[in-house]
Each structure stands twice: as structure tokens, then as C-alpha cells.
Amino acid sequence: NSKVIQTPRYLVKGQGQKAKMRCIPEKGHPVVFWYQQNKNNEFKFLINFQNQEVLQQIDMTEKRFSAECPSNSPCSLEIQSSEAGDSALYLCASSLSIYEQYFGPGTRLTVL
Amino acid sequence: GEQVEQLPSILRVQEGSSASINCSYEDSASNYFPWYKQEPGENPKLIIDIRSNMERKQIQELIVLLDKKAKRFSLHITDTQPGDSAMYFCAASKGSNAKLTFGKGTKLSVKS
16 A cells, blocks of 8 residues: 555635645655646646656646655645646655556645 | 557446456557556555566456557456456556656446
């Protein structure tokens, strides 16, 4: 069973509000991924880190999304100004090896 | 970018029979192909995976086949049980610590 911890499990925000969610990877896993799973169950990769460094990220052209993985602190994903279309399950995964990714329980964001 | 097609989207089988899910990918550089099972309200759980240096892998009742030439891979669940009912997602990635590109999922229902 995955030991990735995500908080909060549920997040409700109004349009235009900030939404911040956190992820603690499995102990010893240096790589962290963020994915968005929409109501149609479709996955969208957002960003990944190895330790504190960004490995890959989508073109967050709207610049409303930001993420970081500081040392000795949980990783975080923040939406600066939430929109209704951001309502989704945000999944954090961590990886020890170069392949397997293990998902946390997710943060379900609802933007009213 | 990479695209992964997954069929069927819905699969209904009788308990004790086999279930097969097929996926195809576009990027011949993809080298890692995991399968996830996701139950309602739960996170995706890694159930089996295969790397490009293999053609077949089996874990208990789960069999994964990979045809690199055709760029196809498949999951076969033998002797299905009601507990196998869930959404199943295939995915592909290339390189180390790379993002996963997911298929759109298959909803498997096993009727007793």
C-alpha cells in the first residue's frame, strides 16, 4: 500500500480563491509527481520534482499553478486563482526507482 | 506528445472468465508500461508493469503482454472475481523519472 500522504483530502474554494494542497512522498522517494484527474477520469500530468528540482512540467501558461518541493517540508501545489474547470482530483505520486510511481489518496478540489 | 489509446472503455464479464484490456502507444521511445486499478473514491494502485526489455509478465492472475513492434500492450485477468471490478488504466512513459501518459480507462464489471 502506498504511503504517500496528501492533505487536505477535500478542498472547497470559491472562484478566484487560492487553493493549496500538500504531499509528503514515501520515505526515501526522491521523485514526486503531480497529476490532475478530471471528472471523466482523464489524467493530466502537471509537474515532477527530483528532490527540490523540477524535472518536467506542462506549459502552465495561465501561470495560475505553482508547485514546489522544499527540503524538509511537504511538497505543495497551489492554484492562485481557482476556476470552476480546476475542480478535479489532484494526485501526488512518488517514486524510488526510475519507473514505478505510487499514488497518494489525492486532494479533491471543488471550485464553486 | 505521447498518446495512449485504451479499449474497451466498458467491459462486463462473468465471474471466473477472463478479461482483456488493450492499449496502444505512439512513441516508440516509450519503455515502461504500468497498469493501475482504481476503485471508486480511491487512489490508483499499481498492480503490474512491464518494461520494454520484456514481452510477457505474470503476477498471479494478472498477465501483461508487450508487442513493441506493433506498439501495443495488454492486460489479461484470468479467473475474474467480483473484487476485480474497478477502473483500470494503462500508461506509458519513456526515460527515467518520466511522466506517465495514461489511457482513458476501462470500467470492468465482474458479475457473479
